[in-house]
Amino acid sequence: MKELFTMLTDPRFHLLYGVTQRFSMGPEPRQVRLNRESMTLSEGIKKKTRVYPFMKLGTHPSPLKGDLYSPIFGVVSEINERSLFLEAVEPDEELRALADGVHKADVMELARDCGAGAEGRKRLAQLLKELGLNTKSLGQECETLIINGLNPDPGITWAEPMLMTHRATLSAGLALLRQLTPARKIVLAVPKEMRLQFHDLEVASVPSQYPASVNELVVKAVTGKERPDGVGIVGLHNLWSLGRVVETGLPLVETVLTVGSLRHSGNYIVKDGCMVGELLDFAGIELREGDALVRGGPLRGESLDKLSRSVTRGAMGVFVVEAGTVPPMQGHAPCINCGACVLICPAHLSPNLLSRYAEFALHERARKEHVQSCLECGLCGYVCIARRPVLQYIRLAKHKLAEADQQKLTPLEPVGVTPGNEPASKEDSHA
């Protein structure tokens, strides 16, 4: 009954697409652009260095961020502050020998060797980091861990094939996750229409209409509470990456993503750093003037300015939004108080007010209107008939508030105040 009165008449918002085909392998990239921000490059990595698959290129200083490995046979063509560019080459004997010499680890055995307890988990996180995995959000600090088994954004279709067809990979990932997390209970949240059973995993049914896939809402659907303590959530995508590392025994140099346009949609296992242009060529999607190119989901992703941007580990999708299929966004359009965003907001906020506060830089008022409770699902912008960039305004307000808080974090301590004369000064101020 509730669905009858929803404003989201677009069938794509129902996050079940009936897609179960195995993932296809993506293109063999001719050029690769890797993200090396704040990485320390390995010794000998400079321009014209020849690299082979799974060769270590850089180390991230954070213990929670994965290290960088080469996905292809290639030669370093350029290095700058943010990126490391590789050009594919035909490997010679020497390079081939080096690649054949890459050691395949038995990750599960190594994980068991790490031992139990907090120390063991720390060692395991370090091991996974060295295998190129980000372990930042894998539920290290929680009692209940929920696996978000829904397609994160409308249009993204890899969740169903992962759950149905690639279940072996998921199980491998789950075994590793059990080692990594202190959670006593792990629950897999899947759309209620999917009748899934796992012999070793509790399954919870959750609604399947976007925004049900937003992490906070999945937690609420499973536990019945809004932002409860001690509950962690991890994406299916991360679980698949863990499983992939266990299965191959090699560092992670790829990601699963949906490539979609109005007519085309497919799931590919794509090499880290593959350029978007090559990916679209591979998927047979042609771009026209004025199309928008989106990395991530169509509701929460980021728009790209050129085809030489790349997809990195953790990217969930690449979408083309054809010119003319949506009314263009009007950055300067005033809010007309139509109330559609208020009606649809899953966090019970008033995005109409929030966006106007951000527009006129009244960020403290946005804080009073609970801007921090925003789940950033993007629906406010989806229904806005004035085509205002509502989500962007909210993100701006959050960013400005975070900046303001950062400055407040270092309060000035009065010098030379001793406990003895403190009450006296207080009395002074009251007098």
Add this chain to the structure above:
Amino acid sequence: MPDARNAVLLAMSAPPYWHCGRTVQRQSLWIAAALAPAVLCALWNWGLPALRVMALSVAVCVAVEALCQKAMGREIAVDDGTAAVSGLLLAFMLPAAAPWWLVCLGAVVAICLGKMAFGGLGANPVNTSLVGWAVLFVSFPLLMDANAMQLDTEFVDPLLRLKFFGAAAAEEIPFTDLLLGHQINGLGAGQAGALLLGGSFLAARGFVRWHIALGFFLGVAGLATAFALADPAANASPFFHLATGSVLLGGFFLITDPANAPSRPLPMFLYGLVGGALVMLIRKYGVYADGTPFAILLANLLAPQLDLLRPKPFGGR
């Protein structure tokens, strides 16, 4: 990568990249489409004079809005169609025999005072068309009285009949006549059947909030039923009240203007309910035969208070 591929100029935008496809302009077009049956009925019942009033009102509203935007140094945005819709709604509440200057004055007041003075679309605290109507109704009661203006007709004014001849006389008018618009009323407000058709369509498609319309009609029908049960001889049936005056026009097209309405489901319902109840109170105890426009203006003023009824934000304690 070939350079030709890089030459494609991509549109940069902000999330979300998908959109429901509704814009202000398309919304106005849909509302105009929903009003079309009533326009046709008005032409059928009142002939060319009705067309004259509607065309004049729409044209003046659009022209005045364009002039105002020019004077305010704004981008001309009359192509969003909202001024045209306001003009049409204003015309619907005027008698078909209204003199040309009355229509022009109403349209100018509606747009200048009811919309642009507050900053344009969506910033007005009360309904644009009703501001124009209220100024005319208070200033020129005789010219705004459809019963006095429409002498050359077979139709009767059902609400005046109810007020001065009693419920029995009012109930003599066949219900089908009311639905077909065979009643003296504003030229479009009386086309009850056509408005019901168009309004239901808008509510079903989500262009107007069904919570408000439902609340409004429940308010009218509920109180009318209560009165009728208390004293059947003195009070007309709820169906009579729903099909007369501007109730259908108001419930579907005027009170639902989202700029003046609360935004959440429960406040919207209460807002409609209050508006509907006020209609009946004015009709029963007030001096005016049809209380709808004033009831809606009062409900508009209540909207900010009702908007304070709101759920806790997500995760708020």
